[in-house]
Amino acid sequence: MGNGNQVSSHWASSTGGPVHVTVGVTGGIAAYKACTLVRLLVKAGADVTVVPTRAALSMVGRTTWEALSGHPVCTDTDQDAAHVNHVRLGHVSDVIVVAPTTAHTLARIAAGMADDLLTSTVLAARCPVVLVPAMHTEMWLNPATQHNVGTVRGRGITVIEPASGRLTGADSGPGRMPEPEEIFSSLRSLLADHQRNDFAGVRFAISAGGTREPIDPVRFIGNRSSGAFGAAIARHAVARGANVTFVAAHVLPELLRGLTGAAIVQAGTAAELKKQMETAAATADVVIMAAAVADYRPEHVSDAKVKKRDGSPITLTLVENPDILAGLACNRSDPRQTIVGFAAETGDAGSSVLEYGRRKAAAKQVDLMVINEVGEDRGFGDRETAITIVDVSGAVRAAATGTKDELAETILDTISAQRGGTL
Numbered sequence: 001m002g003n004g005n006q007v008s009s010h011w012a013s014s015t016g017g018p019v020h021v022t023v024g025v026t027g028g029i030a031a032y033k034a035c036t037l038v039r040l041l042v043k044a045g046a047d048v049t050v051v052p053t054r055a056a057l058s059m060v061g062r063t064t065w066e067a068l069s070g071h072p073v074c075t076d077t078d079q080d081a082a083h084v085n086h087v088r089l090g091h092v093s094d095v096i097v098v099a100p101t102t103a104h105t106l107a108r109i110a111a112g113m114a115d116d117l118l119t120s121t122v123l124a125a126r127c128p129v130v131l132v133p134a135m136h137t138e139m140w141l142n143p144a145t146q147h148n149v150g151t152v153r154g155r156g157i158t159v160i161e162p163a164s165g166r167l168t169g170a171d172s173g174p175g176r177m178p179e180p181e182e183i184f185s186s187l188r189s190l191l192a193d194h195q196r197n198d199f200a201g202v203r204f205a206i207s208a209g210g211t212r213e214p215i216d217p218v219r220f221i222g223n224r225s226s227g228a229f230g231a232a233i234a235r236h237a238v239a240r241g242a243n244v245t246f247v248a249a250h251v252l253p254e255l256l257r258g259l260t261g262a263a264i265v266q267a268g269t270a271a272e273l274k275k276q277m278e279t280a281a282a283t284a285d286v287v288i289m290a291a292a293v294a295d296y297r298p299e300h301v302s303d304a305k306v307k308k309r310d311g312s313p314i315t316l317t318l319v320e321n322p323d324i325l326a327g328l329a330c331n332r333s334d335p336r337q338t339i340v341g342f343a344a345e346t347g348d349a350g351s352s353v354l355e356y357g358r359r360k361a362a363a364k365q366v367d368l369m370v371i372n373e374v375g376e377d378r379g380f381g382d383r384e385t386a387i388t389i390v391d392v393s394g395a396v397r398a399a400a401t402g403t404k405d406e407l408a409e410t411i412l413d414t415i416s417a418q419r420g421g422t423l
């Protein structure tokens with residue numbers, strides 16, 4: 001189990017002192033939830049400065065923020081001007097989080113405005129910035145808002161996707177601010193990655209999602225992989241300093257939107273994925289094949305839509321696709337390249353999940369094989385997954401249960417150890 005939700009007594013910055021967190025609060029009803037976030041941060045040992053907008057103070061007052069954080073609270077750059085607060089906060093913060101972020105403040109940040117202390121601080125920031133939007137569904141889905149989200153993500157700002165659920169009044173839908181505990185956990189994980197920076201300059205080629213093999217112009221053979229695991233690994237690798245090429249086979253768009261900082265290449269079929277991964281792997285230090293590749297494809301792809309045959313059966317001849325992972329492992333030119341495969345197994349009477357995975361690691365000659373049990377209700381989209389990581393000899397290098405984010409960290413730690421820390 002990962003420790004993302006545990007609160008330690010002292011949350012240290014890379015320089016050894018307490019972590020400095022600036023919590024921006026804007027004028028949304030979810031501002032009250034930011035009180036809990038501030039409390040969690042303070043309890044974890046962080047030094048927290050709250051920067052509300054003027055509108056936010058009509059939701060939760062200055063006294064509350066000052067009492068919770070133990071620091072004076074300003075909304076504008078001309079208050080406490082002697083300390084040049086926006087530059088100071090931008091420089092001393094280890095992370096800036098704006099929770100909730102209204103559509104209006106998102107737009108101001110996207111436009112690079114600096115008309116209050118919060119937007120000026122974001123503009124002066126040298127640290128990671130995390131926005132947690134909360135607004136009505138229509139406002140969130142409005143192309144103007146979505147464009148602003150894309151703009152700020154393009155500049156390296158993390159935008160946490162809003163949750164779906166009850167909004168102000170009787171409305172319900174995407175736009176709700178995630179719970180403070182979830183935001184806290186994301187901040188811890190982001191900051192831990194950022195401070196570690198242990199993959200600085202390391203080049204990753206990561207495939208994710210599931211290939212689709214066309215039958216005719218409208219039909220295909222596919223699988224249920226969303227790409228969530230590969231995307232989580234890519235996100236954490238980027239946060240730890242890696243240069244990531246992400247080869248996406250039908251990965252969910254919201255996962256791709258969250259992949260700020262990775263170069264994204266699309267691949268539809270196994271043949272396309274093979275080509276793209278071979279190109280990406282040629283200059284990679286670490287290759288991860290998290291994609292679910294169709295083992296077979298139709299021998300012939302019909303140019304026109306296949307018609308029903310009045311009750312008589314249809315025969316589809318399938319031919320085997322090349323094994324991309326085995327090919328990459330066999331043809332690697334740099335013996336120091338680390339190659340990681342995924343074995344999604346169900347186990348059967350003949351063999352256990354672990355045994356099947358071990359055999360696969362040996363057969364494909366990979367450095368590490370991440371084995372997980374899948375089934376109708378396991379592995380695909382689950383919150384909690386169990387993995388075992390074995391090396392080419394079948395020796396267990398790690399075993400863990402957790403969310404995909406937590407397991408992504410376990411996988412990256414195991415890769416780091418496999419490479420002997422000499423990344």
Ligand code: CTP
Nearest residue numbers: 289291293295321322323324325341342343344
């Ligand atoms: N893989 C691949 N090319 C294929 C099939 C699989 O690169 N044509 C990779 C997957 O990306 C994964 C690993 O091999 O990293 C194991 O995939 P899996 O489907 O579990 O293994 P298969 O070799 O297809 O074996 P089987 O389906 O018979 O269990």
